[in-house]
């Protein structure tokens with residue numbers, strides 16, 4: 193593999209990379225840095241933890257050092273935590289340049305951000321929502337001279353998931369010049385490739401790591417078949433085992449909802465495990481504080497929603513536990529990619545209930561490999577089952593007293609107002625939709641019931657006939 197110098201990076205930058213521990217380029221860096229330096233657009237698809245961030249940070253810094261002006265580069269990324277992580281990479285690698293960066297994310301003071309933007313930072317790292325808000329509301333900065341537009345986790349930015357960035361991206365794309373270099377990176381680009389290609393029109397260079405399997409070799413991928421009702425007892429047992437068997441351990445547990453995340457955190461704390469929660473219903477300062485505590489290994493367990501599924505680079509994470517089987521294989525790939533990064537080993541354990549088997553098959557099909565079973569001595573789980581279930585119920589009651597659901601409702605309304613929707617009108621629409629759904633369900637149930645009854649009747653008749661035939665035969669034999 194070539195050196196950073198051979199890829200075309202300046203000596204100062206190659207030296208800076210070496211000093212921060214990047215001695216030789218990874219495959220995605222070796223493939224993407226030269227075309228980016230040549231001025232081409234780039235779409236890079238490489239596995240989790242393979243160094244995609246430096247694959248765009250390094251060439252941007254090199255070009256910036258040659259011709260520094262205004263806001264030179266804009267990086268968009270789906271989560272606030274990820275924005276800070278990328279900014280950190282720009283800072284450490286761009287230290288010799290005296291790089292000025294600005295992070296623009298939601299949940300923090302907008303005025304302070306507007307001031308920072310007006311001071312023309314070299315690089316802006318932003319989540320789409322907040323940057324679009326700034327563009328809509330102020331004219332203190334311009335993106336018109338931008339040289340680079342980077343979309344990290346590019347497929348997520350264009351997905352219409354629970355956070356839909358489409359409207360905000362439209363505002364941003366209006367504000368950036370058409371003549372620019374566009375760089376798109378993700379571990380899962382392929383499904384959204386055609387949409388993304390329309391953004392990168394400057395002799396786009398597409399690179400995808402050559403590999404049949406979509407996850408890294410160093411990752412040991414397991415599943416644990418558990419009945420829904422005893423899931424938490426298995427979880428407590430797993431965590432207890434890690435704690436007992438390893439000196440230095442660090443685990444991320446992914447949950448389906450914010451509420452589940454909060455309850456599990458409360459529950460694990462009651463069992464005296466050092467855990468912190470990370471989900472979108474927490475205040476931004478709490479989110480950063482939780483992540484900092486986990487990164488510094490003060491707390492060994494991070495319980496998170498899919499907010500933490502993409503991009504977060506915490507080298508100490510040895511195990512990822514999926515408390516629910518992810519509904520989409522893509523989410524699975526990103527979640528388990530929080531461990532086994534940069535050549536390290538790691539393990540992912542996915543809890544699978546009787547209702548999730550089809551999801552596991554979809555995951556296996558996508559990643560092109562089979563998950564292995566993780567075995568647990570069930571008697572240990574049985575020993576703690578009642579205690580765990582009672583503790584969980586206590587936590588649920590505590591959370592109900594904290595009006596968690598009510599807060600969620602308030603947040604939802606706030607979000608709708610921000611999106612220009614009328615919450616009451618939306619609620620009315622939803623109620624009407626629910627009514628129709630209920631009616632349809634009632635009809636379906638009735639049809640189902642009738643079919644069932646007919647089936648039972650047929651069975652009964654069949655049985656009756658069989659009995660009659662038997663009786664007749666018996667009577668004949670007796671004669």
Ligand SMILES: Nc1ncnc2c1ncn2[C@@H]1O[C@H](COP(=O)(O)OP(=O)(O)OP(=O)(O)O)[C@@H](O)[C@H]1O
Nearest residue numbers: 214216217218240241242243244245379503505534
């Ligand atoms: N050339 C290199 N040599 C050694 N380590 C590297 C090199 N490039 C990057 N790394 C390290 O690898 C780790 C993962 O890098 P990075 O976060 O960029 O991965 P990624 O491909 O963006 O992953 P994800 O898809 O999860 O976002 C980081 O800790 C980073 O410092």
